Amino acid sequence: MSMAANEKEFLKNYNIHDYDVPLTSVDIVIFTIIDDRVNVLITQRADFPFKGKWATPGGFIDVKNDQTIEATAIRKLKEKTGFDAPYLEQMGSIGNAKRDPRGWSVTVTYFALVNEHNVTFADDCCWCPLDENGETSTKLAFDHNLLIKEAFLRLQNKAQYSTIALHVLPEKFTLSELQQTYEIILGGKLNKAGFRRRILKANVIEKLEGESKQTATRTAQLYRKLDQEDVHFYMREIYAR
Amino acid sequence: MSMAANEKEFLKNYNIHDYDVPLTSVDIVIFTIIDDRVNVLITQRADFPFKGKWATPGGFIDVKNDQTIEATAIRKLKEKTGFDAPYLEQMGSIGNAKRDPRGWSVTVTYFALVNEHNVTFADDCCWCPLDENGETSTKLAFDHNLLIKEAFLRLQNKAQYSTIALHVLPEKFTLSELQQTYEIILGGKLNKAGFRRRILKANVIEKLEGESKQTATRTAQLYRKLDQEDVHFYMREIYAR
DNA sequence: TAAATAGTGTCTGTCAGACACTATGAC
DNA sequence: GTCATAGTGTCTGACAGACACTATTTA
Numbered sequence: 001m002s003m004a005a006n007e008k009e010f011l012k013n014y015n016i017h018d019y020d021v022p023l024t025s026v027d028i029v030i031f032t033i034i035d036d037r038v039n040v041l042i043t044q045r046a047d048f049p050f051k052g053k054w055a056t057p058g059g060f061i062d063v064k065n066d067q068t069i070e071a072t073a074i075r076k077l078k079e080k081t082g083f084d085a086p087y088l089e090q091m092g093s094i095g096n097a098k099r100d101p102r103g104w105s106v107t108v109t110y111f112a113l114v115n116e117h118n119v120t121f122a123d124d125c126c127w128c129p130l131d132e133n134g135e136t137s138t139k140l141a142f143d144h145n146l147l148i149k150e151a152f153l154r155l156q157n158k159a160q161y162s163t164i165a166l167h168v169l170p171e172k173f174t175l176s177e178l179q180q181t182y183e184i185i186l187g188g189k190l191n192k193a194g195f196r197r198r199i200l201k202a203n204v205i206e207k208l209e210g211e212s213k214q215t216a217t218r219t220a221q222l223y224r225k226l227d228q229e230d231v232h233f234y235m236r237e238i239y240a241r
Numbered sequence: 242m243s244m245a246a247n248e249k250e251f252l253k254n255y256n257i258h259d260y261d262v263p264l265t266s267v268d269i270v271i272f273t274i275i276d277d278r279v280n281v282l283i284t285q286r287a288d289f290p291f292k293g294k295w296a297t298p299g300g301f302i303d304v305k306n307d308q309t310i311e312a313t314a315i316r317k318l319k320e321k322t323g324f325d326a327p328y329l330e331q332m333g334s335i336g337n338a339k340r341d342p343r344g345w346s347v348t349v350t351y352f353a354l355v356n357e358h359n360v361t362f363a364d365d366c367c368w369c370p371l372d373e374n375g376e377t378s379t380k381l382a383f384d385h386n387l388l389i390k391e392a393f394l395r396l397q398n399k400a401q402y403s404t405i406a407l408h409v410l411p412e413k414f415t416l417s418e419l420q421q422t423y424e425i426i427l428g429g430k431l432n433k434a435g436f437r438r439r440i441l442k443a444n445v446i447e448k449l450e451g452e453s454k455q456t457a458t459r460t461a462q463l464y465r466k467l468d469q470e471d472v473h474f475y476m477r478e479i480y481a482r
Numbered sequence: 483t484a485a486a487t488a489g490t491g492t493c494t495g496t497c498a499g500a501c502a503c504t505a506t507g508a509c
Numbered sequence: 510g511t512c513a514t515a516g517t518g519t520c521t522g523a524c525a526g527a528c529a530c531t532a533t534t535t536a
Contacts (some may be wrong), residue, residue: 006289007289007290007291007292007342010290011289011290011342011343014343014344016262016264016344017258019301020304020305021257021262021264021301021302021304022265022302022304023257023262024262024263024265024347048245048247048248048251048252049248049251049252050248051248060260060262061262061263061336061347063261063263063344063345064261066338067337067338067339068336068337068338069334069335069336069337069347072336090333090334092331092334093310093333093334093349094310095265095302095309095310095313095349096308096309096310097304097307097308101248101252102252102257103255103257103304104302104304106265106302106310106347106349108334108336108347108349174515175515175516176515176516191498191499191500191501192515192516193499193500193501193516193517193518193519194498194499194500196516196517197497197498198497198498201497215507215513215514215515216507216508216513216514217506217507217508217509217512217513217514218505218506218507218508218513218514218515219506220514220515220516221515221516415488416488416489417487417488417489432525432526432527432528433488433489434489434490434491434492434526434527434528435524435525435526435527437489437490438524438525439524442524455534456486456487456488456534457486457534457535458485458486458487458488458533458534458535459486459487459488459489459532459533459534459535460488460533460534461487461488461489462488462489
């Protein structure tokens, strides 16, 4: 490394490959609800390391083409799900010397919520159901079991005080369907009257006048999401006792 | 790049320098309160780029010695403040092609809260006061003005519903001092009776029986923090109207 | 005594949680 | 009619916010 006299000269001579650097990647935990259970999208690895094993979608930053780290996440998400407009939120970064056999690795993690029917995924992908602790029945590559568990806890936590679960539903839905979605994520029953009061007061959904859905027993009013960011409603407690 | 037949061979031949990779660093926004204002620690850059400019403490991961990314953050914090046990929380990561003149850069950001008297900082550091919007009076290196502003908003947000502000106080403190700390962070007056009720109910501080502090007018009971993680108390609203 | 801050008692409006009730449609 | 689910009305306890009050020290 030379001693630069000024910034221009320094930058001309700067070469990242003169340094020991970590691997830097992006991983995305994509949630949906299928058959009354929370599922995550996993993909079978085509290359080493962990070739053939299942893992969450992700990969390296394309420094030539990606402008931002979120663009990397959206690109990977689109590659695997064909869908590029989900609820997407950065979750945090995991970095240590041991998580990747290739060496020191940092991964910036995202979590996404999608409706099952918006996804037309590639052959190397499938939905994997989670148990009530956010665990899968099989061991995944890297530390991805832990990653999914952390994302699941974050999802449960946010569902307690925000309207985040809306993003799992289709365009039109009933209040009972919305309540069921919350119950599946939270793993417990909610009080009906209280749930409806809060969700309507939050002003995040709109009644579709004249539109209703036939259920097993009677009709139910349809609603749709309003174009709105994640709203927080700070309830005292969401669970019915 | 060779076609590997198995994982062992693949790993033997793997060399990160065969790829275009981003710079990966850690940045820490360290908050304290001095003279009734929120301050952040800044340090003058010894090297290019931005040599001589002020920036938040941070730097590259030492892949030979750091075991985790948090260890990198703690190492940098200790180097600059001489203090290694503050409240430290990962805030998120910023990554894009433009933020560093050397090239594509990802930084994992942390924010810390310390008591002013726990810090004995190096010559190249100083405290920098923030205005009510979390802005400094001078332009810092990289995107660090933005970084500080985001950290400040996060601090304000967490102060609304958690006991986070405790970490700014010294070992022993009065309830009035604690309330003042919240008021400085939040930028508004709080209701005294309500504040005391909530903070005592949260069960995060302990009355020091028989110990009191002489203030300008009368004595005040001293308290100390209990060994406890950040507690959330979900109040409806912290502000007095 | 006045001034200033420490610390307490109590009222009120809001709202989560609980639960019973009515409404509607399939069978 | 019965059964199941959709949807509503209302009570209650908890508590934030408001505010007035008392207590203690300096000057």
